[in-house]
Amino acid sequence: MNLQPTISATAAVTSQQLADLLAITPSALCHHPELPQATPVHTGRPGKPQHAFTLEDLAAFAFDQTAHLSECEVRLRLALAGRCKPPRTRPATKRPHRLVDNDQGGYTAVPQLGPDDFDLDQQAAIRQAVKQEPRP
Numbered sequence: 001m002n003l004q005p006t007i008s009a010t011a012a013v014t015s016q017q018l019a020d021l022l023a024i025t026p027s028a029l030c031h032h033p034e035l036p037q038a039t040p041v042h043t044g045r046p047g048k049p050q051h052a053f054t055l056e057d058l059a060a061f062a063f064d065q066t067a068h069l070s071e072c073e074v075r076l077r078l079a080l081a082g083r084c085k086p087p088r089t090r091p092a093t094k095r096p097h098r099l100v101d102n103d104q105g106g107y108t109a110v111p112q113l114g115p116d117d118f119d120l121d122q123q124a125a126i127r128q129a130v131k132q133e134p135r136p
Contacts, residue, residue: 018053
C-alpha cells in the first residue's frame with residue numbers, strides 16, 4: 001500500500017521546472033524554507049524521485065507572499081531582481097491570448113491586453129475596479 005501522496009503531471013511543478021523559472025539551480029531551492037512542502041514524484045526513471053510542488057500550494061504561496069503588492073510593484077521587483085528576461089523562443093511581437101466564450105458555444109482567442117494598451121485614465125479606472133473587487 002502506497003501512503004505517499006500522488007501528484008499528477010499536470011497539477012504539479014517539479015523542483016527542476018521551478019528552478020528553471022527562477023533562474024537558479026534546483027539545489028538553491030533548499031535555501032527557501034518558506035516554499036510549500038515538496039512531494040517526491042516517481043517518474044519511472046532509475047535514481048532518486050523528483051520533488052514537485054502542487055499548483056494549488058504554489059498559487060497559495062504566491063498569493064500569501066504578494067497579496068499586498070500591486071501588479072506594477074510585482075513587475076518592478078522582478079525587473080530589479082534581474083531574473084525576468086523573456087524567453088528567447090518567443091518573438092517579442094507575439095502577444096499572449098486568452099479564450100472567451102463565443103455565441104456558437106465555443107471559444108474565441110483574443111489578444112491579452114497589456115498596460116501600454118490603455119491611456120492613464122483607463123489605467124486608473126482599471127486599478128479602481130480591481131481595488132473594489134472582493135478578495136477571497
